[in-house]
Amino acid sequence: VSGPGRAASSALPDEIQLAIEPHVKYIQSLDSRRNELEYWLTEHLRLSGLYWGLTALHLLGRPDALSRDETIEFILSCQNENGGFGAAPGHDAHLLSTLSAVQVLATVDALDELDERGKGDKEGGGKLAVGKYIANLQNRETGTFAGDEWGEEDTRFLYASLNALSLLLLLHLVNVNKAVDYVVSCANFDGGYGVSPGAESHSGQIFACLAALNIAGRIDLVNVDKLGRWLSERQVDGGGLNGRPEKLEDVCYSWWVASSLTMIGKLHWIDGGKLTEFILKCQDTKQGGIADRPGDMVDVFHTHFGIAGLSLLGYPGLEEVDAVYCMPKKVIERVLGPNK
Numbered sequence: 001v002s003g004p005g006r007a008a009s010s011a012l013p014d015e016i017q018l019a020i021e022p023h024v025k026y027i028q029s030l031d032s033r034r035n036e037l038e039y040w041l042t043e044h045l046r047l048s049g050l051y052w053g054l055t056a057l058h059l060l061g062r063p064d065a066l067s068r069d070e071t072i073e074f075i076l077s078c079q080n081e082n083g084g085f086g087a088a089p090g091h092d093a094h095l096l097s098t099l100s101a102v103q104v105l106a107t108v109d110a111l112d113e114l115d116e117r118g119k120g121d122k123e124g125g126g127k128l129a130v131g132k133y134i135a136n137l138q139n140r141e142t143g144t145f146a147g148d149e150w151g152e153e154d155t156r157f158l159y160a161s162l163n164a165l166s167l168l169l170l171l172h173l174v175n176v177n178k179a180v181d182y183v184v185s186c187a188n189f190d191g192g193y194g195v196s197p198g199a200e201s202h203s204g205q206i207f208a209c210l211a212a213l214n215i216a217g218r219i220d221l222v223n224v225d226k227l228g229r230w231l232s233e234r235q236v237d238g239g240g241l242n243g244r245p246e247k248l249e250d251v252c253y254s255w256w257v258a259s260s261l262t263m264i265g266k267l268h269w270i271d272g273g274k275l276t277e278f279i280l281k282c283q284d285t286k287q288g289g290i291a292d293r294p295g296d297m298v299d300v301f302h303t304h305f306g307i308a309g310l311s312l313l314g315y316p317g318l319e320e321v322d323a324v325y326c327m328p329k330k331v332i333e334r335v336l337g338p339n340k
């Protein structure tokens with residue numbers, strides 16, 4: 001047993017514990033809310049929502065709480081003829097939905113369904129069609145990626161591509177060295193990274209850049225002390241983390257910041273016990289779900305990143321999360337092998 005959260009969380013008062021059963025029920029209820037306006041307002045996030053909910057359930061030790069068959073059917077129903085996935089059936093393909101589709105299929109051990117029933121160019125298998133869709137989004141001059149065929153470029157998309165392609169074992173379809181050079185060109189004087197060269201450091205982008213470097217095997221290019229210092233300064237008095245200086249704390253940064261610290265081996269530079277308490281205070285312990293801050297409305301995004309943050313901190317009873325892929329470690333070991 002190691003990690004700052006393990007010792008600290010066992011010292012927490014009984015009334016502040018992770019409300020596992022309510023969280024499972026909350027996630028299970030999300031798909032049965034079709035009579036609510038919010039369900040339709042969030043349609044553009046449906047596939048990512050499935051990734052957040054399913055991953056949270058796996059980390060909670062409840063992998064069977066959603067039907068595997070229905071999960072696979074839904075994912076396949078979101079695929080476009082160009083090989084990419086939309087957020088919901090009938091939506092245009094987008095890189096972030098495509099990443100979520102690959103992550104969900106990997107999690108339920110169904111990536112081979114792409115070869116059997118996937119759409120797109122069948123030559124060489126359905127996984128290849130997905131890989132080609134992603135590879136086409138790389139800017140071959142700069143090395144970075146766009147989110148869709150029209151969209152802006154952003155280091156989020158560079159990470160999303162390397163994540164999905166590596167799970168598909170198709171990283172060779174893109175120029176990984178150029179992608180690495182691009183990430184390096186986004187490094188700032190404070191040790192952080194932004195969306196593009198010269199853009200302000202932001203914890204979300206730092207996560208994306210570090211995870212991309214990690215997948216490329218080039219985490220050695222990071223200025224660990226400078227970045228570790230900037231990241232550890234994200235912890236505010238209440239124990240929560242913010243995304244950049246002078247901003248409010250928010251549960252999702254328990255993931256973006258803590259996973260970044262984990263990737264550079266400096267998670268102990270923040271107070272894990274205080275962060276654990278902050279995340280637990282953001283729970284709705286009766287109806288389930290976690291909010292961005294105490295007292296706010298819960299949502300599946302913050303529920304997932306709160307639980308994933310607790311897993312990084314070693315909260316007792318949770319499955320271990322992989323800091324690079326934001327998926328259960330067991331899944332990453334199954335897909336990529338123990339020494340990925």
Ligand code: GRG
Binds near residue numbers: 156159160207247252
């Ligand atoms: C598989 C985990 C995973 C991610 C997929 C989407 C993505 C790839 C990465 C996103 C990284 C990122 C930029 C996260 C930050 C999201 C966020 C909370 C943005 C809010 O930014 P502001 O400026 O908020 O609105 P602040 O907190 O700065 O006020």
Ligand code: ZN
Binds near residue numbers: 292
């Ligand atoms: Zn947030």
